[in-house]
Amino acid sequence: MAEKARTALVLGATGGVGGAVTRALLADGWEVCALVRDPKTTVLSWRGQQPRWIAGDAMEADAVLRAAEGVGVMFHGVNPPGYRDWDKLVLPMIDNTIAAAIANNARIVLPGTIYNFNPEQVAVINEDSPQQPSSRKGKIRREMEHRLERASATTPVLILRAGDFFGADARQSWFTQAMAPGGAPLKRILKPVVGRSGHAWAYLPDLASTFVQLMNMGSALRPFERVQFEGVWDADGTMMVEAIRSVVAKRMPVWGFPWWAMGLAAPFGGFPREAWELRTHWQHSMRLDNQRLLALLGKEPRTPLLQAVHATLVGTGALPQDAPSHQALLAA
Known part of the structure; x- marks a missing residue:
């Protein structure tokens, strides 16, 4: 690949998916720069190989344009600070990314969500599934994808x-x-x-690996490529619970999520309102069809579930660092 094609700007590198993709790109030999509001603080908290940090805000068009100069890929994984003001901030940020990508002939890469779809109408998501969201967040995500699809006439897009x-x-x-x-x-x-x-789950290291493999395909991708990552499909909502119990190695009590409390508190905004609007995604099954992904890559990265859950619980502090590994649990 040409040097420019192996250079990426990551917006949202301090977030979960943006951070995972940044680390995966660096491990694969990409040159990576990342736009952050406070590079000095980010350097101190960042684990592992560092990208080139650039000071700036994704809400500022000029800052995004300057940061994108000379890159071949722009990864748009940024969210509003504290996930607040989605209706005011999300679309201007994607517009800034689109403008910078067009100016630099760079591919835009977006982590898509299931919230664009109504689970009461769509049980299996593929690249052609109708997007008829009922939540505010879903409608904004749908509009993001519409703008990217229009932009793909000028610059390539991968979702x-x-x-x-x-x-x-x-x-x-x-x-x-x-x-x-x-x-x-x-x-x-x-x-x-x-x-x-x-319910569909995605283990971030596997998802990040998939992003990098697709980004390495360059012009072999369609100008507008929309691919589904199947991930971990929990067919009846019990598999993830039992995986956590197995890793913790005890009969951990299981409580139902307090959806009733979310409904009562939803009028006051914040997380309860966001959760209440998305409740149908937990009430109805919705699976991701990865046939296009398999056609492109041959197979999807897949870490064994107990290994993935163990790494998650240790990494978040829900399990101590010296907790028995998943291999030890399986051998017991």
Whole structure:
């Protein structure tokens, strides 16, 4: 590949998926720069090989344009600070990325979500599934993809869609914030799935590896490529719970997620409103069809589930560092 094609700008490198992709790109030999508001603080907290940090804000068009100069790929994994003001900040940020990518003839890469779809209408997501979201967040994500599809007439676009994240760096996720909170030894598991609905999960290191493999394909990809990452498919909502129990090696109590409390608190905004609007994704099964991904790569990266859950719980502090490994648990 040409030198420019192996150079990436990451927006959102301090987040879960952006950080995982940054590390995977560096490990694969890419030249990586990352736009962050405070490079000095980021350097101190960053683990492992460092990208080239650039001071700037994704809300500032000029800053994004300067940071993107000479890159072949722009990874757009940025979210509003504290996940607030989605309706005011998300679309201007993607517009800034589109403008900078067009100016530099760079491929835009976006981590897609399942929230663009109504799970009461779509049980299996593929690249042609209708996007008819009911939540505010879903409608914004749909508009992001519409703008990217229009932009692909001028600059190439890759969207890789995945389910809910888990992994050591997935701090802002349903797994870490609700299901198995980190920061202290795990004492109970919250089960957000309602009844026996299926749910799609994505282990961040596997997802990041998939991003890099696709980005390495360069012009072999379509100008507008929308691919689904199957990840971990929990067909009845019990597999992830039992995997956590197996790794913790005890009969951990399982509580149902307090959806009723989210409904009561939703009018006041914040997380309860976001959770309440997305509740149907936990009430209905929605699987990701990865046939296009398999056609491109041959296979999807897949870490054994117990290994992935163990790494997640240790990394988030829900298990001590010296907890028995998944291999030891399997051999016991």
